[in-house]
Amino acid sequence: MDGELRPWDDSKLHVGCEAVNRGLNVYEGLKGYWQANGSFGIVSIRRHYERLRRSARLLHIPCDATYEHYESAVFQLVSAQAHPDRDMWARTTLFVVEGHWGEGTIADLVVTAYHQNKQPPAPIRLGVSTWRRSVDVALPARIKTSTNYQVARMARVEGRALGCQEMVLLNHWGRVAECTGACVLMVREGTVYTPPATEGALESITLDLIESLANSMGIPFVRRPIDRTELLVADEIGICGTLAELALARSIEGLPLSEESPLLSALQKRYLEAVKGIVPHPAIELSMLPESVGVAPSFSDPGWRRTK
Numbered sequence: 257m258d259g260e261l262r263p264w265d266d267s268k269l270h271v272g273c274e275a276v277n278r279g280l281n282v283y284e285g286l287k288g289y290w291q292a293n294g295s296f297g298i299v300s301i302r303r304h305y306e307r308l309r310r311s312a313r314l315l316h317i318p319c320d321a322t323y324e325h326y327e328s329a330v331f332q333l334v335s336a337q338a339h340p341d342r343d344m345w346a347r348t349t350l351f352v353v354e355g356h357w358g359e360g361t362i363a364d365l366v367v368t369a370y371h372q373n374k375q376p377p378a379p380i381r382l383g384v385s386t387w388r389r390s391v392d393v394a395l396p397a398r399i400k401t402s403t404n405y406q407v408a409r410m411a412r413v414e415g416r417a418l419g420c421q422e423m424v425l426l427n428h429w430g431r432v433a434e435c436t437g438a439c440v441l442m443v444r445e446g447t448v449y450t451p452p453a454t455e456g457a458l459e460s461i462t463l464d465l466i467e468s469l470a471n472s473m474g475i476p477f478v479r480r481p482i483d484r485t486e487l488l489v490a491d492e493i494g495i496c497g498t499l500a501e502l503a504l505a506r507s508i509e510g511l512p513l514s515e516e517s518p519l520l521s522a523l524q525k526r527y528l529e530a531v532k533g534i535v536p537h538p539a540i541e542l543s544m545l546p547e548s549v550g551v552a553p554s555f556s557d558p559g560w561r562r563t564k
């Protein structure tokens with residue numbers, strides 16, 4: 257926070273800033289895995305940085321941090337927090353800490369990191385929410401900002417009462433947009449389908465990686481609009497995202513799905529092999545942490561402050 261490694265309890269935002277009053281921020285979630293060779297690799301950092309910049313541009317939030325600052329901030333925190341038995345998820349958030357209605361906007365890049373279980377994702381019960389993804393001219397799904405997750409939160413609350421771990425959000429036209437924190441994959445007759453981002457989904461990095469894996473494995477992969485009823489008659493359904501990885505659905509709106517899921521299981525296995533460095537794939541870029549993992553480093557100044 258503000259270019260410094262700080263204890264959790266000392267990481268504070270002012271109650272009067274736009275990040276608090278209007279929920280003004282853009283963010284990225286990054287996943288890091290212990291690698292087969294004992295090093296620690298973070299998936300697609302550069303792509304996350306680029307998407308953060310695009311989100312920031314759309315919300316008129318200045319992003320002074322260069323890629324090098326961004327990578328160094330993530331490395332520093334992850335190095336300090338890494339534990340041999342746990343993978344990690346890091347959230348990089350650009351909070352608007354000064355300014356008013358777009359004037360004098362100053363943002364702070366804040367990184368927080370969380371330990372994660374190493375187990376592959378368990379199959380989930382998936383529902384379809386009565387809440388909808390907003391349209392591009394209201395709250396664009398392309399912008400990864402916390403305010404975009406208010407409807408996702410309502411859908412999760414709705415889903416919990418139904419025993420569902422994730423919920424599909426339909427778009428304004430009643431077609432599949434995405435889940436609350438992941439994209440939707442569906443298999444029909446040997447082809448994997450997913451809706452394009454223009455249906456109201458985040459431009460997912462994991463989806464691109466899985467498409468590349470599918471291409472290498474000779475699995476047909478098509479982006480096209482998906483009707484709600486297609487989900488109900490699909491052969492297999494899965495969800496994918498940085499944190500969700502590739503999780504299989506075992507039911508959709510209470511209707512059971514086959515436990516086999518041969519195509520999505522194969523893609524899940526291949527994805528996890530690639531991100532853990534067991535069987536690398538050229539589409540999956542891993543940035544390896546410098547040596548000092550697990551030791552709070554006496555790190556050098558990252559060269560970036562929120563006020564200059």
Ligand code: PMP
Nearest residue numbers: 437438439458460461462497498
């Ligand atoms: N949609 C939403 C709403 C998400 O929060 C996420 C997770 N970032 C995704 C899709 C998947 O995106 P990615 O693969 O880049 O993590």
